[in-house]
Amino acid sequence: MVKTETISIETRGNGHMVDVTGRVAEFVKNAGLAEGVVIVFTPGATGAVTTIEFESGLEQDFARLMEELAPQQREYAHNARWGDGNGHSHIRASLLGPSLAVPVLDGRPILGTWQQIIVLDFDAHPRSRKVVFQAIGE
Secondary structure, three states: EEEEEEEEEEEEOOOOOEOHHHHHHHHHHHOOOEEEEEEEOOOOOOOEEEEEEOHHHHHHHHHHHHHHHHOOOOOOOHHHHOOOOOOHHHHHHHOOOEEEEEEEEEEEEEEOOOEEEEEEEEEOOOOOEEEEEEEEEE
């Protein structure tokens, strides 16, 4: 069995995190997936998906780490070529990647107690971002 759903989320850009854990669990339940895997994917070159304990302290820590790894004010060849000022956004998104696979057992995604599924928008501007959920299994 394979089932797919696409949702839209509104983001503020600049590393904005959106917790989609509940929506993923609801999708798995509605898809009737008892055992298998659920994939969470965000199309685009400046979005990413990961897991984290979604709390304000870690949000701040994560933002600081991203600024240390790919500073917004650094010179990027991408910015020189395209003039869009989001070279750091592309680098940050590529470090995490656009998708995440989560095992499903007994009709629920297998996640740790403090582990949430997060979509990040690293672009320099707010946007409406698509997120694709795909259930594979039985």
